[in-house]
Amino acid sequence: IFLPHLVASMEVEETYIMVKPDGVQRGLVGELISRFEKKGFKLTGLKLFQCPKELAEEHYKDLKARPFFPKLINYITSGPVVCMAWEGVGVVASARKLIGSTDPLQAEPGTIRGDLAVQTGRNVVHGSDSPENGKREIALWFKEGEICQWTPAQAPWLRE
Ligand code: IDP
Numbered sequence: 001i002f003l004p005h006l007v008a009s010m011e012v013e014e015t016y017i018m019v020k021p022d023g024v025q026r027g028l029v030g031e032l033i034s035r036f037e038k039k040g041f042k043l044t045g046l047k048l049f050q051c052p053k054e055l056a057e058e059h060y061k062d063l064k065a066r067p068f069f070p071k072l073i074n075y076i077t078s079g080p081v082v083c084m085a086w087e088g089v090g091v092v093a094s095a096r097k098l099i100g101s102t103d104p105l106q107a108e109p110g111t112i113r114g115d116l117a118v119q120t121g122r123n124v125v126h127g128s129d130s131p132e133n134g135k136r137e138i139a140l141w142f143k144e145g146e147i148c149q150w151t152p153a154q155a156p157w158l159r160e
């Protein structure tokens with residue numbers, strides 16, 4: 001039987017990664033960019049941005065009914081975030097693995113949240129949970145012209 005959800009995707013995907021306000025305030029921007037860069041994914045969009053309330057609410061609309069929603073919106077709008085678009089084969093699931101579990105105390109050592117955070121309400125980074133949401137979120141956070149298509153010089157040294 002073919003179980004597609006158990007197989008790492010071979011498609012080129014895009015994911016929206018965001019350093020949340022705590023990550024920016026704690027000086028973790030360089031470290032977080034570096035983790036995705038070193039892994040071998042391609043950066044296609046990057047900006048520091050003060051998120052308006054409406055955008056935060058749209059981004060997290062699936063969580064609207066949750067009791068922590070108002071606090072989540074306050075958190076995400078409490079200071080600048082760093083918005084990133086990353087591209088690569090299997091990048092969505094791989095980025096989620098690099099990020100680690102939502103609760104940093106449950107996140108494995110070696111993951112971003114496992115190494116750098118202690119609480120769900122201050123878990124330093126966002127990553128899209130599906131290729132569809134990757135596209136949706138990049139379209140939500142970036143304007144046309146803010147995404148760059150380019151070929152990294154190291155491309156032939158990352159994939160045969
Ligand atoms: P994810 O960021 O790992 O995908 P989601 O369940 O999509 O986790 O939740 C989005 C964000 O909402 C989390 O990263 C975290 O900042 C916040 N959040 C989720 N659950 C809680 C909670 O129980 N208390 C406080 N904040 C939460």
Ligand code: MG
Pocket residue numbers: 127129
């Ligand atoms: Mg999520």
